[in-house]
Amino acid sequence: MIAKTVSCALSGIDGVIVTIEADCCQGLPSVDIVGLPDTAVKESKERVRSAVNNSGFSFPQRKVVVNLAPAYIRKEGSFFDLPITIAILSSSGQLREDYTEGYIFIGELALDGSLRGVNGVLPMVIEAAKNGYTKAIVPEANAPEAAVVSDVEIYGAKTLSEAVAHLTGEAPIEQTRLNPEDLFNYADNLCGDYEDVKGQDIAKRALTVAAAGGHNVLMIGSPGSGKTMLAKRLPTIMPSLTFEESLEVTKIYSISGKLPEKAALITTRPFRDPHHTVSAVAITGGGANPKPGEICLAHKGVLFLDEFPEFRKDAIDAMRQPLEDGSFTVARANGVVTFPSDVMLVASMNPCKCGYYGDTSRECKCSAGDIQRYMHKISGPMLDRIDIHIQVPSVKYSELSVQKKTASSEDMKKAVDRARAIQAERYKDKHYSTNAGLDSKGLEEYCKLDKKSNELLTNVFENLGLSARAYTRILKVARTIADLDESENIEAKHIAEAIQYRTLDKKFWFN
Ligand SMILES: Nc1ncnc2c1ncn2[C@@H]1O[C@H](COP(=O)(O)OP(=O)(O)O)[C@@H](O)[C@H]1O
Ligand SMILES: [Mg+2]
Ligand SMILES: [Zn+2]
Incomplete structure (x- = not known):
């Protein structure tokens, strides 16, 4: 008998509904998985067999064929273990098929039948909701992110047996409902406050202007002058993410397996600081099965390029188009995948090779030629995308130690929000929303x-x-x-x- 279950695959940062058919028919005992599965999916049969046998069911001693449709989508990863197992149990008469109606199933199985968390559950559940599915069984670890989607009832299962007992009604799992407070758990997990930065009034003002108008920034200063400290705090003064923006960012982190444990939604703007040795592909994303790159992980937040002149030329060149367009498209055999990349770029650099040109505390050892050569390492076309450059002088010890009150992130954000509201109104019919655009x-x-x-x-x-x-x-x-x-x-x-x-x-x- 043929039985069906529904699951989801990933394409770029979106889910694609996948139907799983299992057929247990006459023939020598074997398992075949067809429909463009990758190796992780192929290995699924070993995990599924053990999990079934170790969960009080019996793996059919027949010829088992599992088909994943549509066949043209590449199915990656291990999250089909659960839907494949459920389909096999139905097909072999161990679970009534009508119990699984309306559900989508996502999850990797361990050999003992426990369900492991997987990446990309949020975009999959969003896609399920779009296609009219109303219930989902997911690994317990992924239940919080899945529960963000309010149109789908989420049941987080610890094991295969729990999932089946829920479906039969023997032992229903409690629905995961999102406590609105959980949503904002991660709002206070930001990296510091501008209050911690002593002095630097000019730099802080410049960063307020940058955040207010969405302008890219370059900071120039000696080592230790506080450039990294200033850049890291930028997300604390940018406008708060809207729910839609949060969802988009969370999808990216869900797919990349970078969602903090138990996090449902990322509600703060990302800050990414790839090392200058980063490759072009790691920046933009891509590869045979395209994954988001650094610029996508920084979507709606800050991409910080520390030691800007040291970045590889190919990486810098690869960044130009996604920076310009706010998205990056990767061609694949069966169509294209688009990764969003709407970021604020913050670059930082020393003023010269030795680091101390223009510094009052130490002498620069570079010749005029050295200094110019160092500057010319930065790419002209990239520099053209940077509206604001500022010098960040070292703060003197005497200033660091005084307890003078300086502008806090809250103060700075208020000014930014006011200026953004003015721009939103002025540009409401435009394709851009800030002055930088x-x-x-x-x-x-x-x-x-x-x-x-x-x-x-x-x-x-x-x-x-x-x-x-x-x-x-x-x-x-x-x-x-x-x-x-x-x-x-x-x-x-x-x-x-x-x-x-x-x-x-x-x-x-x-x-
Ligand atoms: N204005 C400042 N107020 C408080 N601490 C500072 C300031 N500037 C620098 N520091 C201290 O110096 C350290 C080095 O700063 P950092 O941001 O890493 O400098 P840079 O990136 O310019 O090399 C910081 O972690 C911080 O402890
Ligand atoms: Mg630094
Ligand atoms: Zn120098």
């Missing part, structure tokens, strides 16, 4: 300068020799500064501040 038409429309600010900008260009690419960057950043000021017009003082954030254009580095 302004196109040339938008620049013309929203960044008009009055006589005084125009004069100032012209003057600065003539006297400081700013590069042409600096011009639109200054306008965009000035627009954000005006929004922080709740000023409809860009005034001279806003332009003046924006010019401060073009360190690399003003210094001799690039001349």
Whole structure:
């Protein structure tokens, strides 16, 4: 008899419904799994056989054929163990098939019949809900993330026997319901507060501007000046994630197996800091069975490139398109997979090879040529995507030790939220939502300068020799500064501040 169960596969960051058919027919005892399974799925038969026998059922002494459909989707991983087992039990008359109606099944089995957690349960359950399934049996470890999807009843099982006893009604499992507090458990697990950063008022202001307008930032400073400390705290002042954004981010972490234990939803913006030796594929994601890369893991959050000039050229080049488009598409034999990559880029670097050019505490050992060569290691096209550059000077010991109150993340976030609300309203009919996204038409429309600010900008260009690419960057950043000021017009003082954030254009580095 043929019996069916339903499960889900993954494609990119989304689920795809998979139907599993099992047929126990006359013939020599054997098990065949067909329908583009990978090796983990093929090994499933050994796990399933042991799990069935060790859970008080008997594995059919017949020819067993298991078919995973649709066949064109590559089925990866071990999460089909449970649905395959349930289908075999139904097919061999050990479980009534109608008990499994409306359910989807996900889970890896251990030889003793216990259910192990797997990656990607959230996107699978989201897909199940879209396709009208109302109930899911998942490993207990994955129940919290699955329960985020309110349209599907989630039953977290510890073992195969528990799952079957639930289906027959012998021992129903209690439904996992999400306590709204659990959702926000992970909101306070952020990496510090700007209150911990002493001094650095200018850098903190620049980062407020960056977060407010969605501008990419480059920080230049000596080792130990606090660049990493400043960058890590950026997610604490960016606007809170909406529920939809949280779901999207959580899907990515679910698939990558990076969801913190018992976490249901990731509610804070990600911070990713790949090492400079990272490969192009590790940055963008990809491979035969494409997995999200660092830029996708940073989606809706911060991608921090520490020691920016040291990154591999191919990795930097690979980053350009996903940074520009906010998503990255990988071609596969049977179509394409798209990974979202809407990130704020924060790069940091030393001012020179030895690290101390311009530092007041230590002398720089580099020649002028050394310094320029070091700067030229950073890619021009990447630099073109960075609106704000700032110098981060070392804070003197005397300043570090004083108990002066400095701006906290909460204070800074309030300003950011106000400026974002203004932009959301102004750009409600546009394809962009922040000043960083302004196109040339938008620049013309929203960044008009009055006589005084125009004069100032012209003057600065003539006297400081700013590069042409600096011009639109200054306008965009000035627009954000005006929004922080709740000023409809860009005034001279806003332009003046924006010019401060073009360190690399003003210094001799690039001349
Ligand atoms: N402004 C500051 N306020 C408090 N501590 C600081 C400050 N700047 C640096 N530090 C201390 O110095 C350490 C090194 O800073 P870090 O951010 O790693 O520097 P960088 O990334 O620029 O090399 C930090 O962990 C912190 O303890
Ligand atoms: Mg650092
Ligand atoms: Zn130096």
